[in-house]
Amino acid sequence: VNLRDPKERTALAGEYVLGTFDENERRGFERQLQDDATLRAEVSRWHDRVLALASRLEPVPPGPSLWDELEREILDTRARRERAERSLWQRLDVWQLIAGVAVAAVMLFGALLLLTWSAQRDARLVALLQDGSGEASWVVEGRPRSGLSLRPVIPAVGMSVHRASGGSAEFWTQMPGAREPVLLGTLGVDESTEIAASRLPGLVEGQMFGITLKRPSASPEDATPATSVVFTGKVVALPN
Amino acid sequence: MKPICAPLDHHAALAGCMRGELWALRAIAEAEGGALNAMVLRIVGDEAGARKVLKEALLQIFREAERFDPRNGTARGWIFAVVRQRALAARRTLEIELEVERRLAASRSAAAAAAEPAAAADAQPDPISLAFFDGYNREQIAGRCHAPAAAVRQWIRGGLTKLMDLPA
Numbered sequence: 467v468n469l470r471d472p473k474e475r476t477a478l479a480g481e482y483v484l485g486t487f488d489e490n491e492r493r494g495f496e497r498q499l500q501d502d503a504t505l506r507a508e509v510s511r512w513h514d515r516v517l518a519l520a521s522r523l524e525p526v527p528p529g530p531s532l533w534d535e536l537e538r539e540i541l542d543t544r545a546r547r548e549r550a551e552r553s554l555w556q557r558l559d560v561w562q563l564i565a566g567v568a569v570a571a572v573m574l575f576g577a578l579l580l581l582t583w584s585a586q587r588d589a590r591l592v593a594l595l596q597d598g599s600g601e602a603s604w605v606v607e608g609r610p611r612s613g614l615s616l617r618p619v620i621p622a623v624g625m626s627v628h629r630a631s632g633g634s635a636e637f638w639t640q641m642p643g644a645r646e647p648v649l650l651g652t653l654g655v656d657e658s659t660e661i662a663a664s665r666l667p668g669l670v671e672g673q674m675f676g677i678t679l680k681r682p683s684a685s686p687e688d689a690t691p692a693t694s695v696v697f698t699g700k701v702v703a704l705p706n
Numbered sequence: 707m708k709p710i711c712a713p714l715d716h717h718a719a720l721a722g723c724m725r726g727e728l729w730a731l732r733a734i735a736e737a738e739g740g741a742l743n744a745m746v747l748r749i750v751g752d753e754a755g756a757r758k759v760l761k762e763a764l765l766q767i768f769r770e771a772e773r774f775d776p777r778n779g780t781a782r783g784w785i786f787a788v789v790r791q792r793a794l795a796a797r798r799t800l801e802i803e804l805e806v807e808r809r810l811a812a813s814r815s816a817a818a819a820a821a822e823p824a825a826a827a828d829a830q831p832d833p834i835s836l837a838f839f840d841g842y843n844r845e846q847i848a849g850r851c852h853a854p855a856a857a858v859r860q861w862i863r864g865g866l867t868k869l870m871d872l873p874a
């Protein structure tokens with residue numbers, strides 16, 4: 467088909483509107499229509515021209531009930547649509563459910579926040595202090611807000627350390643990143659040593675605890691440090 | 707029902723339909739109902755079918771009024787085109803149903819197959835009418851008029867040229 471020639475374009479548009487194309491011609495013409503606005507305008511002009519054909523017929527009144535039926539149809543459709551919309555967004559129980567779910571979500575979120583926060587503030591922290599052999603000999607257990615306790619895993623070990631050091635075993639801690647350890651006190655005769663939170667530089671994960679012993683001086687010329695670290699351990703947090 | 711006496715502004719009525727205003731569709735139904743109904747009746751053939759088609763077509767106009775583009779043609783042309791397309795589609799459906807029934811009947815009785823369709827007895831029909839009201843394409847018109855397709859095309863173009871000179 468030649469769509470360059472204006473006369474041919476007009477004639478083809480007329481044939482299209484009249485509907486005399488075969489299936490292939492029609493499809494080809496409709497493809498052209500998609501990106502040819504002036505051809506679409508040509509088609510619309512033909513819709514106006516063929517009105518003359520419809521006008522040749524004697525009008526046949528459709529009857530007075532036609533409008534009533536149309537109106538009922540439209541109003542029914544609208545009412546159905548409104549009911550459908552209302553059934554979702556204007557029903558009390560839907561909003562009650564949404565509000566309930568929202569409140570529950572906020573409360574759950576708040577509770578989770580509180581739990582996480584308090585867990586961070588007062589987590590249960592533990593350090594196992596080991597000697598060189600890798601055997602756990604002392605347990606440090608505590609909470610940042612209440613302080614800690616130091617206990618020998620086997621009570622006899624505590625007694626023997628106390629006895630061997632002549633009461634000079636010292637309990638130290640070193641905060642993560644700190645250059646110097648902090649002396650917490652000497653180990654008592656009791657099986658466990660309690661250190662209040664106020665006497666701690668802090669209690670956090672990664673903090674080091676250690677127990678040192680003063681070595682009995684072998685000779686006055688001995689230049690090696692007088693103390694040696696015997697037990698050390700790093701703090702880990704335990705789930706509450 | 708109070709009739710609307712002023713001549714219908716088709717474009718304004720379509721704009722009203724676009725806004726969902728019922729008066730607009732009522733104005734179209736009252737002003738053009740007779741002409742549209744005559745066209746649908748001519749295409750579809752039976753009154754009950756025509757009634758259904760006209761109702762559905764008017765509802766389609768009400769729902770899809772925004773598809774009318776005033777830059778390309780008149781609102782009246784668009785309204786009639788929508789109704790005619792719907793009527794032709796209904797007629798095709800009806801014809802397919804009738805054809806299926808005819809073949810079923812023919813398979814049951816050889817006598818039925820010999821019967822010619824009543825329409826074939828008509829006098830020489832106008833190709834433009836066959837296309838516009840009966841939805842025939844060029845090949846079908848050629849078969850109906852016992853003429854070559856090329857000749858039918860010339861008749862059609864001649865008829866279209868006459869339409870170009872007529873006021874709508």
